[in-house]
Amino acid sequence: MALPAPHPQNVWPTVGEVDRVVPQGRWTFGPEVTSVFDNMLARSIPQYEVMRHIVFACGSEFVRQGSTIVDCGASRGEAIAPFVAALQGDGRFVCLEASEPMAKALRQRFAVGCAEGSVEVHQQDMRDFYPDVQADLTLAVLTLQFIPIEHRQRIMRQIYDHTAPGGALVLVEKVLGSDSDLNNLMVKLYHQLKMQNGYSPEDIDRKALSLEGVLVPVTADWNVELLRQAGFHRIDCFWRWMNFGGWIAVKSA
Numbered sequence: 001m002a003l004p005a006p007h008p009q010n011v012w013p014t015v016g017e018v019d020r021v022v023p024q025g026r027w028t029f030g031p032e033v034t035s036v037f038d039n040m041l042a043r044s045i046p047q048y049e050v051m052r053h054i055v056f057a058c059g060s061e062f063v064r065q066g067s068t069i070v071d072c073g074a075s076r077g078e079a080i081a082p083f084v085a086a087l088q089g090d091g092r093f094v095c096l097e098a099s100e101p102m103a104k105a106l107r108q109r110f111a112v113g114c115a116e117g118s119v120e121v122h123q124q125d126m127r128d129f130y131p132d133v134q135a136d137l138t139l140a141v142l143t144l145q146f147i148p149i150e151h152r153q154r155i156m157r158q159i160y161d162h163t164a165p166g167g168a169l170v171l172v173e174k175v176l177g178s179d180s181d182l183n184n185l186m187v188k189l190y191h192q193l194k195m196q197n198g199y200s201p202e203d204i205d206r207k208a209l210s211l212e213g214v215l216v217p218v219t220a221d222w223n224v225e226l227l228r229q230a231g232f233h234r235i236d237c238f239w240r241w242m243n244f245g246g247w248i249a250v251k252s253a
C-alpha cells in the first residue's frame with residue numbers, strides 16, 4: 001500500500017553555514033556532531049535527497065496504518081520521520097540509537113509521539129539489545145557500517161527474525177569496490193564531490209583518519225550475502241552511486 005507523500009524535507013543551510021565540525025581524534029557521535037549531523041550528511045552523501053526519497057518510496061510499499069517500523073541507528077530521525085508524518089502517528093515507530101546526544105535529539109523531535117506512546121526511543125547498542133517487535137519495515141540507513149564486522153551477521157539475523165512475514169528491510173551502506181583500482185577511482189570521485197560541497201582536502205583527510213576502524217565498509221556482494229545468510233531471499237539493489245548502495249530485502253510471506 002503506497003502512502004501519501006511525506007511532508008517536505010528540511011531545506012539544508014548553504015555550504016559552510018553550519019557544518020564546521022573538524023574531527024579531533026577518533027570519531028564519536030557526540031554533541032558537536034549531533035548538532036550538525038543532518039547538514040553533514042547532506043554535504044557528504046551523493047544524491048542525498050534522492051536516496052532519502054527512494055528509501056521512503058520503497059518502504060511505503062510495505063506499511064499501512066497501524067504498521068510497526070523500526071529504525072536501526074536512527075540518529076536524528078531523518079529516515080523514519082516521513083513515515084511518522086505520512087501515517088500521522090498511527091503505528092508503532094521504534095528508534096534504536098546508541099548515542100546519548102542523538103537519542104536526546106530524537107526524543108525532542110518526536111516529543112508528541114513519545115508522549116502518546118507511538119514513538120519509542122531506545123538508547124541501546126544493537127550488539128546488546130534488539131526490541132521485541134514484528135516489524136513490517138526495518139530501516140538501516142548508513143548504520144551497519146559502524147558496527148564491528150564480527151557482530152553484523154548476528155544483528156542481521158535479529159532483524160530478519162523480528163520482521164513480519166511479507167515485511168521488508170531497507171539497507172543503505174557505504175561500500176568498497178570489488179576491484180582495488182576501481183575502488184580508488186570511486187573514492188577519488190567521491191572526494192571531488194565533497195570538495196565541491198565545501199570541504200577542504202584537509203577536512204576530508206582528518207575525517208577519514210578519525211573514522212578509521214569506526215566506519216568499516218564491505219563490498220556490495222558481501223552485503224547481499226549477509227542478507228541471504230540471515231534468511232532474506234528476495235533482494236535487489238534500488239540505488240547505487242559509486243561507493244554507496246541501497247538494497248531492499250523482503251521476508252517471504
